[in-house]
Structure formats: C-alpha cells, structure tokens
Amino acid sequence: MKADIEKLTGIAKQVRRDIVRMVHQCQSGHPGGSLGCTDYLVGLYFHVMKHDPKFNMDGVGEDLFFLSNGHISPVFYSVLARAGYFDPAELGTFRRINSRVQGHPTTHEHLPGIRVASGSLGQGMSVAIGAALSKKLNGDKSLVFSLHGDGELQEGQNWEAIMFAPHNKVDNLIITVDYNGQQIDGPTEKVLSLGNLRAKFEAFDWEVIDMDGNDMEDVIRGLELAKSMAFQGKPIAILMKTNMGHGVDFMMGSHKWHGVAPNDEQLAAALAQLECTLGDY
Numbered sequence: 001m002k003a004d005i006e007k008l009t010g011i012a013k014q015v016r017r018d019i020v021r022m023v024h025q026c027q028s029g030h031p032g033g034s035l036g037c038t039d040y041l042v043g044l045y046f047h048v049m050k051h052d053p054k055f056n057m058d059g060v061g062e063d064l065f066f067l068s069n070g071h072i073s074p075v076f077y078s079v080l081a082r083a084g085y086f087d088p089a090e091l092g093t094f095r096r097i098n099s100r101v102q103g104h105p106t107t108h109e110h111l112p113g114i115r116v117a118s119g120s121l122g123q124g125m126s127v128a129i130g131a132a133l134s135k136k137l138n139g140d141k142s143l144v145f146s147l148h149g150d151g152e153l154q155e156g157q158n159w160e161a162i163m164f165a166p167h168n169k170v171d172n173l174i175i176t177v178d179y180n181g182q183q184i185d186g187p188t189e190k191v192l193s194l195g196n197l198r199a200k201f202e203a204f205d206w207e208v209i210d211m212d213g214n215d216m217e218d219v220i221r222g223l224e225l226a227k228s229m230a231f232q233g234k235p236i237a238i239l240m241k242t243n244m245g246h247g248v249d250f251m252m253g254s255h256k257w258h259g260v261a262p263n264d265e266q267l268a269a270a271l272a273q274l275e276c277t278l279g280d281y
Contacts, residue, residue: 003043003047003216003217003220005216005217005220007046008039008042008043008046008047008216008220009039009216010276010277010278011042011046011082011278012038012039012042012216012247013247013274013275013276013278014078014082014276014278014279014280015038015041015042015075015078015079015082016035016038016247016248016274017271017274017276017280018074018077018078018081018082018088018091018280018281019031019034019035019038019074019075019078020035020248020262020267020270020271020274021091021267021271021280021281022074022077022078022091022092022094022101023074023094023261023262024261024262024263024264024266024267025092025094026094026095026096026261027261028095028103028261029073029074029094029095029103029259029261030071030072030073030074030258030259031074031245031248031251031257031260031261031262032182032244032245032251032254032255032257032258032259032260033069033071033072033075033149033178033180033244033258034072034073034074034075035075035244035245035246035247035248035251036178036180036213036214036242036243036244036245036246037072037075037147037178037213037242038075038079038246038247039213039214039215039216039219039246040147040176040178040213040219040240040242041075041076041079041147042079042216043216043219043220043223044065044145044223045065045079045080045083046083047220047223048220048223048224048227049063049065049143049145050062050063050142050143051063051064051065051083053083053084053085053112053113055085055112055113057115059115059131059142060138060140061140061142062142063142063143063144063145064115064128064131064135064142064143064144064145065144065145065146065147066115066116066118066124066127066128066131066144066145066146066147067105067118067124067146067147068118068121068122068123068124068125068127068128068146068147068148068149068152069118069121069124069147069148069149069152069178070104070105070117070118070119070121070124071103071104071119071259072149073101073102073103073104073105074094076105076113077091077094077101077105077111078091080111080112080113080114081281082278083113085111085112085113086100086111086112086113088281089281090281091281092281104117104118104119105117105118105119106119115131121149121151121152121155122152122155122156122157122158123157124146124147124148124152125146125148125157125158125161125162125175126157126160126161127146128144128145128146128173128175129161129164129165129170129173129235131144132144132165132170132172132173132235133168133170135172136170136172141172141231142172143172143173143174143227143230144172144173144174145174145175145176146173146174146175146176147175147176147178148175148176148177148178149177149178149183150177150178150179150180150181150183150188150194150197151182151183151184151188151191151192153177153194153197154188154191154192154194159204162200162201162204162206163204165206165235166204166205166206166234166235169233169234170235171230171231171232171233171234171235171236172230172231173235173236174223174226174227174230174235174236174237174238175235175236175237175238176211176213176237176238176240177197177237177238177239177240178213178240178242179197179213179239179240179241179242180241180242180243180244182244182253182254182255182258183255183258184255184258184259185255186255187255197239198210198239201237201239205234206234206235206236206237207229207232207234207235207236207237208236208237208238208239209222209225209226209229209236209237209238209239210222210238210239210241211223211238211239211240211241212240212241213240213241213242214241214242214243214246219240222238222240223238226238244257244258245257247273247274248269248270248273248274249273250266250269250270251270
C-alpha cells in the first residue's frame with residue numbers, strides 16, 4: 001500500500017498542535033522531543049504498523065510499540081487519540097490529577113494503547129526484546145517496534161540488551177533511536193559522547209538503517225525497509241536524525257525546549273506555524 005504522504009503530513013501537523021497545546025495548558029511537559037518524533041509516530045501508527053485501536057493488552061497477532069523515552073508522552077498520547085484509541089478530548093486533561101494522560105505513561109490508569117510504564121529511562125529496549133521473544137516463542141509472526149532517546153543510550157542496561165538480542169536472534173524487533181543530539185543538560189556530545197552509534201550497533205551484530213525523522217517520505221521508506229529486513233536472523237536498529245522542537249522555529253535544535261512549556265505568546269506563535277484543518281480537541 002502506497003503511503004499518502006500529504007495525508008500523513010496533515011496528521012503530523014495536527015499532532016504537533018496537540019503537543020504544544022497540551023504542554024501549554026498545564027505549564028508542564030516535554031515539547032522538544034515530542035515535536036521531533038511526531039513524523040515517526042504518525043508514520044508508524046497510520047501506515048506501517050498492524051494494530052487494533054480496540055486494544056487488547058496481550059497484543060496477539062498485531063504489531064506492538066513500546067515508548068522507552070516516556071517523557072515524550074504528549075506525542076504518544078496525541079497519536080493514540082488521533083488513531084482512535086480514545087477520544088482526543090481527553091488530551092485536554094494532560095497532567096491533571098486523576099487524568100489517564102499523565103506526564104509519563106503508566107498502566108494503572110488503563111489508558112488504551114499503553115502496555116508498559118516508561119518513566120525510568122534505559123529500560124524500554126529490554127521490555128521490547130522480551131515482547132519480541134514472547135512472540136517468537138508463541139509463533140506470532142508480527143513485529144515489535146520501540147523508540148529510544150539518544151541520551152538514553154548512556155544507560156548501561158541498553159548495552160546488555162543490545163548484546164542479548166542478536167545472540168538470541170530476536171529478528172522480529174525494530175528499534176529506533178531519536179538521534180537529535182540533545183538531552184536535558186545540553187548536547188549529548190558535551191554531556192557524554194555516544195561516539196559512532198552505527199559502528200557500535202554493527203559491532204554487536206545488528207542491522208542498521210539511517211533515516212531522516214523529520215521527512216515523512218523518508219520515515220515511511222526507512223520503516224518499510226526495516227520491515228523487509230525482519231525475520232532474517234538479526235534485530236534492526238534505525239538511527240533517526242531529528243531536530244528537537246521540529247515544526248516550531250523558535251524551539252528547533254535547542255535542548256532548552258526539552259522540558260519547558262510555552263507561554264501564551266509562544267503558543268500563539270507555534271500554532272500560527274502549524275496550521276491544520278483536522279480540528280483541535
């Protein structure tokens with residue numbers, strides 16, 4: 001099925017509108033990484049992944065997604081809502097007491113689409129590998145996708161998991177690294193350099209794909225290529241270059257928007273750049 005890039009791009013604009021409005025209304029949250037990863041999650045949920053918005057927690061017979069860098073919950077919630085998992089109006093309760101859409105996704109609120117809590121960084125790859133292994137053991141031929149921050153790879157648990165997956169031929173797994181070069185305290189190169197990630201993953205015997213995460217056509221190309229490489233003996237890693245804050249010019253490329261909410265004037269400026277006809281919640 002050929003991707004309708006114009007339609008996907010329109011959905012991505014709406015999701016970005018949701019993100020800035022959600023973070024603004026509670027004056028808390030993480031807009032930078034959410035905006036940067038919007039095209040990836042829209043492409044995944046609206047074109048690439050086989051999933052059911054009716055949501056069965058065990059996910060038998062459908063592709064699964066795990067968000068490891070859980071602080072970018074605004075983009076995840078918006079995509080789930082726009083994909084039919086729950087009413088987009090619920091986005092208006094973001095981070096409020098007793099809301100199901102809290103700052104980091106958790107499971108005790110029973111929000112459709114959330115299969116694991118992801119507040120603690122560095123754990124999502126282990127979870128995704130476990131889910132992928134479970135599918136293989138049960139003869140389930142669907143895929144497991146996951147998303148990770150580049151700064152998150154400074155956590156040692158990731159590298160144990162990265163070593164474990166190829167050894168156990170977890171070849172139904174497609175992980176994506178949001179390679180924006182920014183983390184809460186500054187550029188990753190200054191905080192703790194990641195070095196050559198492609199060479200590292202390849203040294204651990206992974207298949208590696210490069211992708212422009214802010215170009216919808218390349219997102220679809222990269223994800224479809226990754227799917228074509230599955231079930232051939234190796235796990236697949238996508239190194240996805242993005243701009244933090246993509247789509248809002250004054251947020252782009254700066255770690256300062258990792259976890260800062262826009263004020264009224266900044267919200268108006270952002271929404272003016274993200275014109276969309278799909279309709280706000």
